Amino acid sequence: MSNENNGIPRTTPRQSYTFNQDVNSDIRRAAATGIYDIRGGGAKRKVPSFDDLLFMGASISRYPLEGYREKCDTSVTIGGLNASNPIELDTPVTIAGMSFGALSGPAKEALGRGASAAGTSTTTGDGGMTPEERGHSTKLVYQYLPSRYGMNPNDLRKADAIEIVVGQGAKPGGGGMLLGQKISDRVAAMRNLPKGIDQRSACRHPDWTGPDDLEIKILELREITGWKVPIYVKVAGARPYYDVTLAVKAGADAIVLDGMQGGTAATQDVFIEHVGQPTLAIIRPAVKALQDLGMHRKVQLILSGGIRSGADVAKAMALGADAVAIGTAALIALGDNDPKWESEYNKLGTTAGAYDDWQDGLDPAGITTQDPELMARFDPIEGGRRLHNYLSVMTLEAQTIARACGKNHLHNLEPEDLVALTMEAAAMAQVPLAGTDWWPGKGGSY
Amino acid sequence: MQTFDLADSDLRTLNSTLHAQNDDTNQTAWTIENPKGAHAIACGLDAPIEVTIKGSTGYYSAGMNQQATVNIKGSAGPGVAENMMSGKVVIDGDASQYAGATGHGGLLVVKGNASSRCGISMKGINIVVHGNIGHMSAFMAQSGNLVVCGDAGDALGDSCYEARMFVRGSVKSLGADCEEKEMRPEHLEILKDLLEQAESDAKPEEFKRYGSARNLYNFNIDNAY
Ligand SMILES: Cc1cc2nc3c(=O)[nH]c(=O)nc-3n(C[C@H](O)[C@H](O)[C@H](O)COP(=O)(O)O)c2cc1C
Numbered sequence: 001m002s003n004e005n006n007g008i009p010r011t012t013p014r015q016s017y018t019f020n021q022d023v024n025s026d027i028r029r030a031a032a033t034g035i036y037d038i039r040g041g042g043a044k045r046k047v048p049s050f051d052d053l054l055f056m057g058a059s060i061s062r063y064p065l066e067g068y069r070e071k072c073d074t075s076v077t078i079g080g081l082n083a084s085n086p087i088e089l090d091t092p093v094t095i096a097g098m099s100f101g102a103l104s105g106p107a108k109e110a111l112g113r114g115a116s117a118a119g120t121s122t123t124t125g126d127g128g129m130t131p132e133e134r135g136h137s138t139k140l141v142y143q144y145l146p147s148r149y150g151m152n153p154n155d156l157r158k159a160d161a162i163e164i165v166v167g168q169g170a171k172p173g174g175g176g177m178l179l180g181q182k183i184s185d186r187v188a189a190m191r192n193l194p195k196g197i198d199q200r201s202a203c204r205h206p207d208w209t210g211p212d213d214l215e216i217k218i219l220e221l222r223e224i225t226g227w228k229v230p231i232y233v234k235v236a237g238a239r240p241y242y243d244v245t246l247a248v249k250a251g252a253d254a255i256v257l258d259g260m261q262g263g264t265a266a267t268q269d270v271f272i273e274h275v276g277q278p279t280l281a282i283i284r285p286a287v288k289a290l291q292d293l294g295m296h297r298k299v300q301l302i303l304s305g306g307i308r309s310g311a312d313v314a315k316a317m318a319l320g321a322d323a324v325a326i327g328t329a330a331l332i333a334l335g336d337n338d339p340k341w342e343s344e345y346n347k348l349g350t351t352a353g354a355y356d357d358w359q360d361g362l363d364p365a366g367i368t369t370q371d372p373e374l375m376a377r378f379d380p381i382e383g384g385r386r387l388h389n390y391l392s393v394m395t396l397e398a399q400t401i402a403r404a405c406g407k408n409h410l411h412n413l414e415p416e417d418l419v420a421l422t423m424e425a426a427a428m429a430q431v432p433l434a435g436t437d438w439w440p441g442k443g444g445s446y
Numbered sequence: 447m448q449t450f451d452l453a454d455s456d457l458r459t460l461n462s463t464l465h466a467q468n469d470d471t472n473q474t475a476w477t478i479e480n481p482k483g484a485h486a487i488a489c490g491l492d493a494p495i496e497v498t499i500k501g502s503t504g505y506y507s508a509g510m511n512q513q514a515t516v517n518i519k520g521s522a523g524p525g526v527a528e529n530m531m532s533g534k535v536v537i538d539g540d541a542s543q544y545a546g547a548t549g550h551g552g553l554l555v556v557k558g559n560a561s562s563r564c565g566i567s568m569k570g571i572n573i574v575v576h577g578n579i580g581h582m583s584a585f586m587a588q589s590g591n592l593v594v595c596g597d598a599g600d601a602l603g604d605s606c607y608e609a610r611m612f613v614r615g616s617v618k619s620l621g622a623d624c625e626e627k628e629m630r631p632e633h634l635e636i637l638k639d640l641l642e643q644a645e646s647d648a649k650p651e652e653f654k655r656y657g658s659a660r661n662l663y664n665f666n667i668d669n670a671y
Contacts, residue, residue: 220489
């Protein structure tokens, strides 16, 4: 292409910011199919996050602890409020609920192996409890979901805690989805559904609506399990102040709060990207709700949605969380999206790191699939070891930061240890913009 | 016969006593006095015992029942026999919303009427209602049989899967993807058996059968709602 047209200089071809190549490909896909895009994973857009926060570290007024030598405790007890057997964890990094169906049996086994070796808990998901994960998890949290697939009192009594799922950060207000390709005989039997159908999990619980009913539902679950195990309530990052207040009022022993970066097995892309609030934005209102009720540290707050490193763990805890949960990061530790499968990702029209068509069940890494051949590529023992390593590193990283801030327990980290790099992050985390003693909204209601 | 008076004792003691019964218990008959609408009465049972509740109950009575027979000599609050696995629950009066929700097995009999969302998300349970049922009943019902000797409200069987709905009276409206189906001899057999177990004198031939049109089983834009 010449730079001139009959002697008149051409302007450089200019792509639109509004109608960029991503947007245009979405429009072409929609026009060709007539149906929205479904995918796995969490929000891919950039949102204010823990990356926008920094720890200040020790100084003349705060003295640090010696790395490796001075103790920095990482243990946490969850659910001591009403349960006679609360959950005791060695590290505050837990494994989030991921459904059998979305993940293969061996992948669930690996999560159990890795979590148990690291002294933490793992969580079932939509579709019920599998022997693989029960057998390999010393602490297993059993999800009580709107679909109630596979729900039964025998598994309920095998659980170390029960998690009533109201919402998920990736899709607040949406139910689950498992497309026909992944409804194998085993998945179909566990869910009591015909094989091969596109299965939609309900978005609302079938037998309770609202906080007053939830309180009675919690009573029923406690009666069935003899008041032994903690009952968590999981909510999406929608209206954290009110959701946490209502969940505590209903009698929850712990709250799981999941921000919009949180992964999902499959949902509409428009839902993932446009509904819900970023993880950074939901934590302070949730902590405020607990403090207003006098329940902070009595009802534990487990934060999830885009947690990747010990730094994220330390920041979540400094802002008031008692523990965190990881989904996507755990899958990556197991081998999801590994560049070693690049040529296979290319065949699927994608590239390592961007692969998110988990709903199709064609995962080259053999994790988000029910296909026996693909599943056989994944070794649950090796996967468990990798997850254990990763959980250990996250814990060590969080301890490194805590010691640098002079704390002998991760729970002693506090907002005062943090500064923000951007106005948005300062406003959301309610910590000073770096170099100032101010944040937007300081002195406001929360 | 063991008697338990909720006016003198509390729910926890009642349920833990009932939970302590196992397959070989010889204390098989229990009566509960003064239920006074309490919630979660006799939930989570798992023994071949017969429990008679002398009055009306609150939410989730006989929830997640296994093996036991629970007779409610009054009306039942929301979610009676929710997620029942096996056994039998009989309500002399009416049942509130979500009766038999997500039940996997066993038989639920309502001698009066049942409110909205009866049999919601049912997964194998059999439900027989002598009277009428409310709107959105058998919503997303997966399997099992819902038998209604009276009338059904709006949106019966919305988004249902393989559950069968049998209605003797009128159906105000059918929900998404639910249609009337042919009544075949095997269905008449199922009905006959369930009506007998539920002590109803309705005749199988008087019923119509409803079930999934299976148009929503795979995503197809022309069938989307
Ligand atoms: C493959 C996959 C399956 C999931 N399945 C469930 C589920 O069954 N129930 C649920 O409550 N959340 C489910 N989630 C969400 C996680 O529990 C958690 O909220 C989320 O993954 C946390 O965010 P992160 O992925 O950024 O760590 C799933 C997430 C993934 C990635």
